[in-house]
Amino acid sequence: METVASESWHTVIERAGDDCSGIHHLYHRLSGKPTPIRPLMANDGTPHEAIIEQHLKAYFESPIAPAEDPVVFSPEQVQRMIRRTKLRKAPGPDRVTNEALRHLPPRAIATLARLFNGILGLS
Template identity: 35%
Template sequence: MTHSTRIRVEPRHKNNVPQWIVDLIRAKNLARRLAHRTGDAVDRREANRLGNEVKYALIDHRNDQWERKLESLTAEDNSIWRMAKALRSNKKPLPPIHGTRGLVFSNEEKAEAFADSLELQCRPNIEDADVDHIERIEHQVEDILSRQIETSTTPTSPAEVRKIIGSLKVKKAPGPDNIPNKALKLLPDRVVVALTTIINASLRLCHFPSRWKKANVIFIPKPGKDPKFPQNHRPISLLSSIGKVLEKVILTRLVRSGTAGLFTSSTLPACHWRWSN
C-alpha cells in the first residue's frame, strides 16, 4: 500500500510569485467555477473583477522584478554587459542554403552544402603557385631531415603548463571535448601534473593526438552578404583547449629552434614568424 499511495505534488509557481497573488489566483479560480456552475450575473461580474485584479497584480509584480534586476546589474561581474548583449541579440534562423546540389532545407543537407563549399575554396591553387619556392622549401625540409641531429626536445613542466592555461581566454568556446577554458583554470595541481605527463609523452614520441586535431566548425554570416549562399559564411574552427596548450608548448620550442638557426623565415610561413615574434 505504501508503494501504491499517490503523493500529491504541490505546483511550483514561476517567477517567485508572492503568496498574496497566489491566494488571489485561487480566489479567481473559485469565482470562475462558481459563475460557471450558477450562471448568475453577479457571480460572473465577481469572477471578471478578480480576473482583472490578478492580471494587473502580475503585471506590477513583473515590472518590480525587472526593476530590481536592472538595479542589480554591475560592470564588475560583467552582468550589465551580458544583459546588454541579450537585449541587442537579433538572432535569425539559418535560411535555406543554395549550394552545388541546389536549394536545401534540412540541417544535414545544409552541413553537406557547407562542406562542398569549403572543399571548393580550399583546393590547392597549383596554377598560380610559385614552383621554385615550393621546391626550395622541399629541399630545405629534406636537408633538415637528412641531418639526423639528435636533439632531445626540452620537456615541459607543470609550471609552464599552468602558465599557458592561465593565458587562455575564459570566454572562448570549447572544442569537441566540451571542456571550457574556465574548467582548465580550476584544475587541481595533480591533474596539471598528469596533463604535463601526457604533453611530455607527445613531445617525446613526436605525436600529436588525433582527438586534439578535430574541431567543431561553425559558420558566421558575413555582414552585407546574402546568407543563402554558403560562400558568404565565415568558418570558425573550435579546437580543443588542451590541444591548444600542447600547440603553445610546441611553438615555444619551435621558436627556440628557429633562433638557433634550424629554421629560416622561408621554411615556416610568415604568419608563424609574426605570431612567434
C-alpha cells in the first residue's frame, strides 16, 4: 500500500523524464542549490548557440588590424601566462574559467595581447 507521499514522489520522478536536463533540474530543486547561469541562453531560456557560433566564426576569421602602438605583450607571452594560471581557481565576474582560457585558439590569444597593449597604451 503506497502512501500519498510515495505516490507524489513517483509523480515528481516521472515528470523529470529520462533526459539529463529534467533530472538535473530535479537535483537542483531537491538540493536547494541555485540553477547555474547559462550565458548561451536568451532571456526567455532558449539556446542561441548557432547565432553566437556564427558571430565568433566571423570575428575570428576576420584579419587582425596591424598594431599602431609598440607591442608590450606578445601573443606568446599571453599564452605563457595563461598556461601558468592555476586551474582550480574560481572564475571572475565574467565566469570564464582558467581551463577555458587554456583552450583559446591562437587568434583569440592574439586579440587578448592587443587588448592588453591597448589598455596599457591608454594608461
